Amino acid sequence: MSLQDELNAIPGVSAERDAATRQFVFNHTMLRVKDIARSLDFYTRVLGFTLVRRRDFADAKFSLYFLVLVDDPAQIPAEEPARGQWLLGQRGVLELTHNHGSEDDAGFAYHDGNSEPRGFGHICVSVPDVEAACARFEQLGVAFQKRLTDGRMKDIAFIKDPDGYWVEILQPTARV
Amino acid sequence: MSLQDELNAIPGVSAERDAATRQFVFNHTMLRVKDIARSLDFYTRVLGFTLVRRRDFADAKFSLYFLVLVDDPAQIPAEEPARGQWLLGQRGVLELTHNHGSEDDAGFAYHDGNSEPRGFGHICVSVPDVEAACARFEQLGVAFQKRLTDGRMKDIAFIKDPDGYWVEILQPTARV
Numbered sequence: 001m002s003l004q005d006e007l008n009a010i011p012g013v014s015a016e017r018d019a020a021t022r023q024f025v026f027n028h029t030m031l032r033v034k035d036i037a038r039s040l041d042f043y044t045r046v047l048g049f050t051l052v053r054r055r056d057f058a059d060a061k062f063s064l065y066f067l068v069l070v071d072d073p074a075q076i077p078a079e080e081p082a083r084g085q086w087l088l089g090q091r092g093v094l095e096l097t098h099n100h101g102s103e104d105d106a107g108f109a110y111h112d113g114n115s116e117p118r119g120f121g122h123i124c125v126s127v128p129d130v131e132a133a134c135a136r137f138e139q140l141g142v143a144f145q146k147r148l149t150d151g152r153m154k155d156i157a158f159i160k161d162p163d164g165y166w167v168e169i170l171q172p173t174a175r176v
Numbered sequence: 177m178s179l180q181d182e183l184n185a186i187p188g189v190s191a192e193r194d195a196a197t198r199q200f201v202f203n204h205t206m207l208r209v210k211d212i213a214r215s216l217d218f219y220t221r222v223l224g225f226t227l228v229r230r231r232d233f234a235d236a237k238f239s240l241y242f243l244v245l246v247d248d249p250a251q252i253p254a255e256e257p258a259r260g261q262w263l264l265g266q267r268g269v270l271e272l273t274h275n276h277g278s279e280d281d282a283g284f285a286y287h288d289g290n291s292e293p294r295g296f297g298h299i300c301v302s303v304p305d306v307e308a309a310c311a312r313f314e315q316l317g318v319a320f321q322k323r324l325t326d327g328r329m330k331d332i333a334f335i336k337d338p339d340g341y342w343v344e345i346l347q348p349t350a351r352v
Contacts, residue, residue, distance in 0.1 A: 002254060003254060003255060003256070003259070004249075004252075004254065007227045007228070007229075007230060008227070010216060010227065010230065011213040011216070012212065012213035012214060012215070012216030012217040012220070013216045013217075013220050013227050014217065014220040014221035017220075017224050017226070017249070018221065018224060020224075020308070020309075020312050021222075021223060021224025021245075022224070022247065022304075023247065023303070023304040024223060024224045024245055024301050024302070024303050024309075025245060025268070025301065025302045025303075026225075026244075026245040026268040026269075026270060026299065026300075026301055027268070027300045027301060027302040028299070028300045028344075029205040029296075029298075029299050029300075030296070030297035030298050030299070030300070030344075031295065031296055031297065032294055032295060032296075032297055036188065037186075037187040037188035038188060039188070040186060040187070040188030040189045041188040041189075041190065044188070044189050044190040044193075045190035045194065046197075047197060047200060048193050048194060048196075048197025048198070048200045049202075050193070051183045051184070051186065051189050052183070053183075054183060054186065068202075069197075069200055069201060069202040069267075071198065071199065073180075073193070076180075078178060078179060078180065079179060080179070081349075083179070084348075085348040085349060086348075087348075088302045088346065088347070088348035088349075088350065089302060089348045090267075091245075091266075091267040091268025092201070092202040092203070092267025092268045093202075093300075094202060095297075095300070097297060110293070110294060110295040111287075111289070111293035111294060111295040112295055113287070113289060113295055113296055117286070117287035117293070118208055118286060118287060119207065119208060119286040119287040119288055119289055119296065119339070119341070120205075120206070120207055120208075120289055120295065120296030120341075121206035121207065121208055121271075121273060122205075122206050123202065123204070123205050123206070124202075124203045124204045124205075124206070124269075124271070125200050125201065125202055125203060126200070126201045126203040126264045126265060127199070127200050127201075128198075128199040132196070133196075133200075136196050163295070165295070165296075168204075168206075170264065171264070172260075172261040172262075172263075172264035172265045173257075173261060173264075174264065
């Protein structure tokens with residue numbers, strides 16, 4: 001029995017893919033952020049994302065920001081509507097929602113999902129060299145939830161974005 | 177000024193990508209789920225994901241499930257460790273965390289992030305034909321948060337996974 005056959009035998013798993021799901025793409029994950037400038041700085045400068053699109057909804061007082069982490073940003077179509085269609089066909093897009101003015105509310109904070117009530121856990125960025133990546137995060141003053149040296153899993157770290165959302169950092173050879 | 181130049185001028189955006197972030201990949205998003213069999217059924221049968229890996233942590237009483245939504249599952253390496261390395265280099269992986277026994281606790285529920293305290297918002301699956309996809313979801317008895325006909329955005333729907341997490345459904349030509 002192959003590994004895939006074993007996985008397909010787990011209760012709930014549908015081994016035969018419905019043809020109706022062809023070309024379905026897990027496109028994005030949306031997180032609300034308090035201070036969009038801090039979040040854009042974190043995701044572009046610290047993690048290397050490219051901001052591909054902003055949508056402003058002035059009446060409803062929020063804006064959406066779509067970011068991708070691609071090796072060659074030159075592949076992103078320069079103009080709409082090709083750019084938007086490209087974006088919605090990609091995997092691994094990060095959407096940040098900014099409700100205008102939340103950054104000026106000193107007592108306001110979003111919930112990271114890892115204390116009660118729990119739900120969402122984290123996002124993960126894989127890196128070619130987890131030791132080098134974490135050393136750089138330290139240099140940049142990034143907050144850590146778990147350093148490589150903490151706990152039992154020595155090849156996984158968790159950093160925190162400006163809202164406290166956890167970002168797992170590992171390299172593809174990690175034993176997860 | 178190009179569109180990208182305009183986006184790069186938004187406060188916080190780092191226009192020059194740090195070379196240290198090369199080969200960084202936005203690999204996965206993790207959600208906790210109450211009843212793993214129901215979630216695996218939803219993500220594999222309804223949305224077309226393939227289960228690529230399960231990791232069991234018997235002592236700590238939880239398991240991790242990694243799923244991908246790819247057009248050709250034959251591209252997934254059949255055996256470890258190639259399979260795991262492939263998985264951690266992919267964009268758009270969904271990780272589900274199952275704490276053993278939560279499915280037997282009638283009063284237990286995870287928090288979807290869209291009521292207080294808010295934070296995480298949703299994941300999104302783009303589809304080639306949003307009308308056809310939503311008609312199929314109706315046939316399958318999937319719960320909707322927002323049908324295409326609800327609200328002002330007529331080309332976007334939100335369905336709910338078994339834990340109530342919102343899954344946005346749209347096609348790449350949507351005006352988002």
